[in-house]
Amino acid sequence: MTSAVVDVQDLSTHIVSRWGTVKAVDGVSFAVAAGETLGLVGESGSGKSMTCLSLVRLVPRPVARIVAGRVRLDGEDLLAKSEAEMRWIRGRKVAMILQDPMSSLNPVFSIGMQVREPVAMYHRLRGRALGARAAELLGAVRIPSPAARLRNFPHQLSGGMRQRVVGAMAIAAPPRLLIADEPTTSLDLTIQAQYLGLLKELQERHRLAMIFVTHDLGVVARVCDRVAVMYGGRIVEIGPVRRIFTAPAHPYTRALLEAIPRLGARREQLTAIEGQPPDLAALPAGCAFAPRCGQALERCRREAPPETAVGAGHATRCWLHGP
Amino acid sequence: MSLQAVDPAALALPEARAEGPATLRGRRLPWIPVGIVAVFALVAVLAPLLSPADPYEQSLRNRFRPPVWEARGSWAHPLGTDRLGRDMLTRIMYGARVSLAVGLLAVFLAGAVGAAVGLAAGYYGGRVDAALMRVTDATLSFPVILLALILAVTVGPSFLNVVIAISVILWARYARVIRGEVLSLMERDFIAQARIAGAGAWRIITRHLAPNTLNTILVLVTLQVGYVIIVEAALSFLGAGIPPPTPAWGSMIAEGRDFVTSAWWVSFLPGLAILLVVLAFNLLGDWLRDTLDPKLRQL
DSSP states (O other), rough: OOEEEEEEEEEEEEEEEEEEEEEEEEEEEEEEEEEEEEEOOOOSSSSSHHHHHHHTTTTOTEEEEEEEEEEEEEEEEEGSOOHHHHHHHHHHHHEOOOTTTTSSOOTTSHHHHHHHHHHHHHHHOOOHHHHHHHHHHHHHHOOOHHHHHHSSOOOGHHHHHHHHHHHHHHHHOSSSSSEEETTTTSOHHHHHHHHHHHHHHHHHHOOOEEHHHHHSSHHHHHHOOHHHHEETTEEEEEHHHHHHHHSSOOOHHHHHTTTTEEEEEESOOOOSSSSOOOOGGGGGOOOOTTGGOOOOHHHHSSSSOOOOOEEEEEEOGGGGGGO | OOOOOHHHHSSSSOOOOOOSSOOTTTTTOHHHHHHHHHHHHHHHHHHHHEEEEEEEOOOOTTOOOTTTSSSTTTTTTTTOOOOTTOOOHHHHHHHHHHHHHHHHHHHHHHHHHHHHHHHHHHHOOOHHHHHHHHHHHHHHHHHHHHHHHHHHHOOOOOOOHHHHHHHHHHHHHHHHHHHHHHHHHHHHHHHHHHTTOOOOOOHIIIIIIIIHHHHHHHHHHHHHHHHHHHHHHHHHHHHSSTTTTTTOOOHHHHHGGGTTTTHHHHHHHHHHHHHHHHHHHHHHHHHHHHHHHHGGOOO
16 A cells, blocks of 8 residues: 555544533544545444544534544644645645535536636636636536536536536545545435446546545445444444455444345345434443444443454454454 | 327426526516616706706795696796795705615615625624624614714714714614525535635635625615615704705705695605605515515515
8 A cells, every 4th residue: 555645643523512522533543545445434423524524624613623633644734734724725635525416506606607716726727728627627527518517507407417516626626635525425326326437537537535425335335445434433443345345343334234225135124223323422431332232242331442453454443353 | 089289388397496596587577666766866867957947046936836737837847846936846856866875875885884794793603793793783773863863963964974874773784684694605515615625714705605695685775775765854854864955855845844735745746756766666675585585575
């Protein structure tokens, strides 16, 4: 593996509210190399999105604060940067695609004006060169007749098309790291497959490091090289995608895989994970998954398990594999 | 039963009005209010060219001439004369200048200040929002007429003071409505997306938030022109507005009120002008609101 584009060490983001401190991200570490895709998987509220926002230092202030850790992008610590430096890095070095294409474009401006804005900002282009580059970007995300589309307004485009436009704006720089926060969740299945193909294509062309947030393990299998499974603000298991699917180490990962409905499986009903996602404001002392875990030991309820290696590049936080 | 040829145009569904910039296409302009506003605006701009006489020229021999359709009326003074023999038509035309100028100036001044306050409060939130909104609430609780009277008594009535007095109160309405709009816009992904792309506060406010509130500002501006004209007329009526002899509709009503039984036109005609203009602006504002943004019903 080549040196990492982004290297996150012990990142912790807390949300302070009237009901107590929520450890939304709690000691998260991972690294992503150029051209590699890391899948970030977990239930709603497991801290996936908060982790991504922490990387670009856009956690909702003043309630949320990054309290500890290091985020190195090409060796530079982003958490030590000034706000002005951070603004320069956002978009140029790290780009992000959000979930909802219906609201991620400004309804009052044409596609052209919106695509030209970041291009003009990053490359100081003007006039004809700017227009040509904008059309080129739309072409790169496989939008037919880009020159004509530049004159359209967002409401004239379908969800899939809009998400492509968002993708075009994201690669305007092009960045080093692309964070895709459930970019295909609200798209049709066929459109979803096309979009994933497009993302892979863009990634290969620009050698992007990519973090792909999703709760859909099917999507993970298609696009990711490695997977990090999050639960209760922590990464409970991280490893190569093949290992995660064939030899999951953490009971939660296993439960997630069993919850995927399979065609032809002789099951009367779908397997669901018993119990509720944990209340992050009142996490148990030990492993956060222990109350829902079928194999929980006495120790699981008392002590949080440390990260343990269970294979090449494969680690988990579970006492079953305890040191 | 035979299959009948169906006109494909008849099957076409009306084009859905999707989210996005509302268009004025497909909605007929309300010609009557637009016409009234246009006529008054034209008259105001061209008053020196169109008016038959000098608004200040007195002629004591021609006092209280009735309008042309009355028994003693004549075409020399189509709408009659006032107690100093000044031509009513001319003075009403010049009065339109005052009313419309005060109305537009005050509304734009208040709109600019109020929109800026609303954008800042909605964007920054937290303490900035709390502080700005308390000032807004305090301002909204202050009666316009009272403030204008105080201003007129202390620094003397003038055109500029009327505009300032009205704007000082009026901006708060804009601030509150725009803040509400901004708060809901801030939840939308395109604001988050802009931040992630490296946009700073200024860029987000001017390029993303402000353009999305333009519809609301336009509706509010139109609806408030009528209100401002009424306030200006009330101030002029009370002697705290535009000082005489400048013709203003409010002071013209005041001058004529002692003679209402004998010379009704001196008070009635400027009143009619106020009624027409205010009604026209309100109808236009209602129409704009329904067309651009039906959510703004409560305005």
